Amino acid sequence: MDLDTGWHVDGMVARPAGATGGCFSDAYRVSRADGAQGFLKALDFSRALDVPDPVPWFQAFTTAYLFERDILAACDARRLDRIVRSIAHGYADVDQTPLLGRVPYIIFERAEQDVGSALILVGTVDLAWRLRSLHHVATALFQLHQNGIAHQDVKASNVLLFKSAGSKVADLGCASVRGGSAPRDGLAFAGDPAHAAPEGLYGYVDPEWNVRRIGCDAYHLGSLLVFLFSQASMTALLYAGIPEPMRPEHGVKFEEALPHLQTAFSSAVATVETAFPTEVKSDLSAIVRELCYPDPRERGRTRKHLERIGPLTMQRYVTRFDFLARRAEALVRRA
Amino acid sequence: MALGHNDNARKLIPRWRSPASTVVLEMPTTPKGPLGPDAAASLAQKLEEWRAHPNPGTRGDLLSAAVVFGANDVVAEVRASDPPNSSTTEAIAQLLQIPDANDDAPIRRDERVLIRHARSHLALEPRDPLRWMELSRALTIVGSRHRASRAMRVALLQAPRCRIVLRSAARLAVHEGEPERARSILNNSGLLDRDPWLLATEISVTSLMEKTSTWMKRAQRLVESERFAPRDLSELAAALGTEERESGSTRNARKLFERALRDPTENVVAQAMWASRNGVNIAVPQETWAATRGRYEAESLSSYFGGDWRASLRATEQWFADEPFSRRPSIQASYVSAVALEEYAQSVEFARRGLIANPSDFTLRNNLAFALAHLGQLKEAEQHLLLASKVASSSLERVVVAATAGLLALRSGDIEGGSRAYEAAEAGAARDEFLTLSVRAFRALERLGVGQLVSTEELTGLLEALRKWRRPESRALYSRLARALRTWSLPFDDAM
Known part of the structure; x- marks a missing residue:
């Protein structure tokens, strides 16, 4: 099938693209006559037929689509090169059915695979690769934050690998914009519960945007680090350490659970350390302790600087991951 | 001659256990229902992805979701499929094991190991009030009182409004023979007017000092109100019942104990058993007895009174x-x-x-x-x-x-x-x-x-x-x- 934006649909991607804004999307491989490859995310209005209350569904669906389309355009305009670019967007006329026959789509630059899938090469995927990937993700978050955008759903499956460009962050469907409104702003946490920051799971919403949103991204970056070395999210490791009655499903308040989260966190970090290579163990542990600290108001502070109060910024993590990646790369070159 | 413990004046002083045991034995939990539709859909999608593309990424994503959603069957399925040289370290696999919720038998641990363990954690992450509290408990067990108090002070500074920390700090003060300090810790929390657990402790601690708490009326109002779950009011009602018995009003005491026994902690069951031997006409219903976890003192007293x-x-x-x-x-x-x-x-x-x-x-x-x-x-x-x-x-x-x-x-x-x-x-x-x-x-x-x-x-x-x-x-x-x-x-x- 040919699209009016000059792209040709080559075939469907078997793996589901996932939920967007509580709605459903399908994924396709697309290509252009000049050889460019792309990844198309098509929003399927026909799913509304299965929904008991379709009106709010349509509203959420279209709001999420428009939000993602516009925010991607903004990222593109500001040349945020660590965010997966949207190359084109438009409508595909799939049949003559009124409304449902016109499918809105967004075409993204096509990646090789996501970071999580790349971990299948564990053993050959070296430390330098993981650290460089983390450096790229930290850079992506820094770029977004500089532009008043918080991603809110960083996880391995949303970090895509490109042959020459390295890692880029995808899926801004859960993003939040400083001073603006986003479809998921009303939720305590916008992304995947399996990777959610603990305050989100307990429904705690800090009044400050920085603490609430940048804090969430910081946690996700730390959790991604944990995931790349342990294949478990920090949220799962934290969860496993919390006594059953203190879990969020029992209606426990965040302030009440926080002391238990602090203990679970300390145990989780001590355990995760066992998965870090010796040469970077202390550096990575320190970064996890700062980024994943369960209290968002103290996230990013170091043990030695508990009193230091300043806005949490990704800049220093960009520098630290870059330094660690360079060191690991140098080791690889020497070997 | 040898002497048993003084059976005449048992007070409802809180237990001081590990934080995990405390919440498991004291807090009411509703049995886990089926997963909500969003969680079930998310888990099903991850399961589908993992089955279609079994790689460390999809596996980790699924395992993380299964732990967060409490889907033990999925955790077991994923773990069973792990290759022998799985990249997940054994320590992480152990951490992700979901403990048996019914396994609540107390384990006697080596306190020296506990102390070393707590100190090594706190050296790396000092912002951990419950770990300070655990350190204090372990130090108390080995008789290092001064250090135990110091550790508890840090816990209180870090979590001045945490119920478990406040009750444990009060318990430590009582252990050290300083009920006045226990009382002041509780009163300074500013939570007595809204937390029946803390209020129960305050009343019992004040009674230890042979005084009457100034919070008695508030406590009675709280017990009569429907604002809290029966478990949350259990200790408060039993503490009030103990005070009523002390003042000779065994009828009121009985009513309060009946209320306390609607959904009691094991400490309340032990208190009720004690009260039944000390002038209050109350019996612990058989089903309550059977449902009470960790009732070691009550068991001990029951067998003792029965001559077994x-x-x-x-x-x-x-x-x-x-x-x-x-x-x-x-x-x-x-x-x-x-x-x-x-x-x-x-x-x-x-x-x-x-x-x-x-x-x-x-x-x-x-x-x-x-x-x-x-x-x-x-x-x-x-x-x-x-x-x-x-x-x-x-x-x-x-x-x-x-x-x-x-x-x-x-x-x-x-x-x-x-x-x-x-x-x-x-x-x-x-x-x-x-x-x-x-x-x-x-x-x-x-x-x-x-x-x-x-x-x-x-x-x-x-x-x-x-x-x-x-x-x-x-x-x-x-x-x-x-x-x-x-x-x-x-x-x-x-x-x-």
């Missing part, structure tokens, strides 16, 4: 493992071992363990001297009795010291000295009929033990007198005297 010494000792050992710093289980265990079971080596062991956290406890010191004397270790027994006599403050304690001194004298062959000491003990106990009877019974047993003659009239007289007292202590002494009579082939009525 072995069962009582077993439960007391669990109670001691649950609260290794508390003097009460070690007193109880040393007493039952020595007096009811005549297993003196075991009694020595319990008394010694109790003394680690309570080095100046009179009863433990005396019971140790008593058991050591029976084992023939008279010199060491004398040293402990001397220490006990130095801390003896009440007339009861002075009577007990005199009786144990009598035992030591008789065991060392000083018949005259022994008689003098026992007579002094009897004289001191003159105003207390049961105490006098106990001193006489212990004296008779000792005289028989060292081969002295005791008249049949005296023995049968003692048996008759002991039979009148429906107390576990009298039952234990009765059994022993009865056994002695049996040894001498004298006729007696075996039933008490």
Whole structure:
């Protein structure tokens, strides 16, 4: 099938693209006559037929689509090169059915695979690769934050690998914009519960945007680090350490659970350390302790600087991951 | 003579366990229902992705979701599929194991290991109030009081409004014999007007000081309100019930205990059992008893009141493992071992363990001297009795010291000295009929033990007198005297 934006649909991607804004999307491989490859995310209005209350569904669906389309355009305009670019967007006329026959789509630059899938090469995927990937993700978050955008759903499956460009962050469907409104702003946490920051799971919403949103991204970056070395999210490791009655499903308040989260966190970090290579163990542990600290108001502070109060910024993590990646790369070159 | 713990004035002081055990045993939990539609859909999608593309990324994503959603079956499925050289380290796999929620038997851990463990964690991450609290508990167990207080102060500074920390800090202050400090910790929290758990502790701690809490009316209003779940009001109602009993209003006490027993903690069940033996007409319903987890003290008391010494000792050992710093289980265990079971080596062991956290406890010191004397270790027994006599403050304690001194004298062959000491003990106990009877019974047993003659009239007289007292202590002494009579082939009525 040919699209009016000059792209040709080559075939469907078997793996589901996932939920967007509580709605459903399908994924396709697309290509252009000049050889460019792309990844198309098509929003399927026909799913509304299965929904008991379709009106709010349509509203959420279209709001999420428009939000993602516009925010991607903004990222593109500001040349945020660590965010997966949207190359084109438009409508595909799939049949003559009124409304449902016109499918809105967004075409993204096509990646090789996501970071999580790349971990299948564990053993050959070296430390330098993981650290460089983390450096790229930290850079992506820094770029977004500089532009008043918080991603809110960083996880391995949303970090895509490109042959020459390295890692880029995808899926801004859960993003939040400083001073603006986003479809998921009303939720305590916008992304995947399996990777959610603990305050989100307990429904705690800090009044400050920085603490609430940048804090969430910081946690996700730390959790991604944990995931790349342990294949478990920090949220799962934290969860496993919390006594059953203190879990969020029992209606426990965040302030009440926080002391238990602090203990679970300390145990989780001590355990995760066992998965870090010796040469970077202390550096990575320190970064996890700062980024994943369960209290968002103290996230990013170091043990030695508990009193230091300043806005949490990704800049220093960009520098630290870059330094660690360079060191690991140098080791690889020497070997 | 050996002494059991004072059964007359039990107060509802909170337990001090590990934070995880505390919440598991105290907080009500509703059984886990099926997953919500969003969680189920998300999990199904991840499961589908993992099955279609089994790689570390999809596996980790699925495992993380399964742990967060509590889907133990999925966790098991993923773990079972792990290749032998899985990149997930064993430590992480262990951490992600979901513990058996029903496995709540107290585990006696090596406190030195706990202390090292807590310190190493705190060195890396000092912002961990519950770990400071655990450090304080472990230090209390090994008798390092000053350090324990310091660690608890840090916990309180870091979490000044955390219920578990506040109740544990109050418990520590009571353990250190400073109920006034416990009261001030609770009052300074600013939470007493809204937290029935803290209020219950405040009322009990104030009562320990032989005062009446200024929060009584507020507490009554809270109990009568429907604002809290029955479990949340259980300790408060029992604390109020205990106060009502103290003031002689056993009818009100009964009503409050009935309320407390709607969804009680094990501490409330133990308190209700105690109250039922002390003038309050209350019984713990069978289904409540069966549903109460961690009821070691209640089990211990129940078997003790029923004269089942072995069962009582077993439960007391669990109670001691649950609260290794508390003097009460070690007193109880040393007493039952020595007096009811005549297993003196075991009694020595319990008394010694109790003394680690309570080095100046009179009863433990005396019971140790008593058991050591029976084992023939008279010199060491004398040293402990001397220490006990130095801390003896009440007339009861002075009577007990005199009786144990009598035992030591008789065991060392000083018949005259022994008689003098026992007579002094009897004289001191003159105003207390049961105490006098106990001193006489212990004296008779000792005289028989060292081969002295005791008249049949005296023995049968003692048996008759002991039979009148429906107390576990009298039952234990009765059994022993009865056994002695049996040894001498004298006729007696075996039933008490």
